[in-house]
Amino acid sequence: MAVSVIRSNTRQAASAFTPRAKARGISADLSMKGDTMPFTPFHIGPALLIYSLLLFIDPFALIFGSTFPDLEGFAYFITNGTTPHGPLHSIIGATLIALITATPTSIIAWKIIENASQKKIRAPSLKITVASALLGAYSHIFLDSLLPKIFYGDVNLAWPFAYWTPLLDAVTPEQMYLFCTASFIAGTIIILIRTRNKKISNNNVQDNQN
Numbered sequence: 363m364a365v366s367v368i369r370s371n372t373r374q375a376a377s378a379f380t381p382r383a384k385a386r387g388i389s390a391d392l393s394m395k396g397d398t399m400p401f402t403p404f405h406i407g408p409a410l411l412i413y414s415l416l417l418f419i420d421p422f423a424l425i426f427g428s429t430f431p432d433l434e435g436f437a438y439f440i441t442n443g444t445t446p447h448g449p450l451h452s453i454i455g456a457t458l459i460a461l462i463t464a465t466p467t468s469i470i471a472w473k474i475i476e477n478a479s480q481k482k483i484r485a486p487s488l489k490i491t492v493a494s495a496l497l498g499a500y501s502h503i504f505l506d507s508l509l510p511k512i513f514y515g516d517v518n519l520a521w522p523f524a525y526w527t528p529l530l531d532a533v534t535p536e537q538m539y540l541f542c543t544a545s546f547i548a549g550t551i552i553i554l555i556r557t558r559n560k561k562i563s564n565n566n567v568q569d570n571q572n
């Protein structure tokens with residue numbers, strides 16, 4: 363979901379097709395940069411929900427992986443790019459962005475935390491970090507690929523091969539916003555409860571050992 367316009371009135375948006383954009387299957391809204399709002403942060407909601415269920419994974423890599431595919435959306439906004447959802451919104455592109463940017467960024471983030479922290483912090487293993495970055499990036503392109511064609515018709519999961527985005531138009535932007543927001547709230551609550559329980563059980567183990 364990127365850096366893209368989400369309008370409640372899709373009919374209004376449909377009427378905004380220009381011949382050139384229409385020929386490419388891309389909404390004119392995608393080329394109306396001033397009339398857009400960032401959607402990228404909403405990807406953090408589902409990432410938090412995933413982390414709440416899989417606390418052993420790397421949260422940084424997961425969040426970086428789930429937001430970095432939209433780097434091309436930002437590039438589109440600040441340049442004369444033709445589309446906000448290009449190669450990075452594909453299975454191959456998401457894999458590359460996870461391996462080349464999200465994984466190293468996460469490793470750096472853990473190093474910074476380790477250096478800044480008084481306590482000993484154990485960073486996740488490289489295998490976990492890579493898997494988390496991939497999970498985040500795939501969750502991003504999966505969610506984007508469900509959205510309306512009018513905004514996301516340029517997502518080709520099979521890039522550089524023939525167009526293949528089978529679930530396009532499966533949900534409305536409103537449903538996606540709701541899901542992402544609910545995921546953020548549910549994920550945060552579950553993480554708080556599970557980490558609290560973990561702390562309590564760790565303390566109990568320590569008390570029993572003493």
Ligand SMILES: [Zn+2]
Nearest residue numbers: 363364432506
């Ligand atoms: Zn996106």
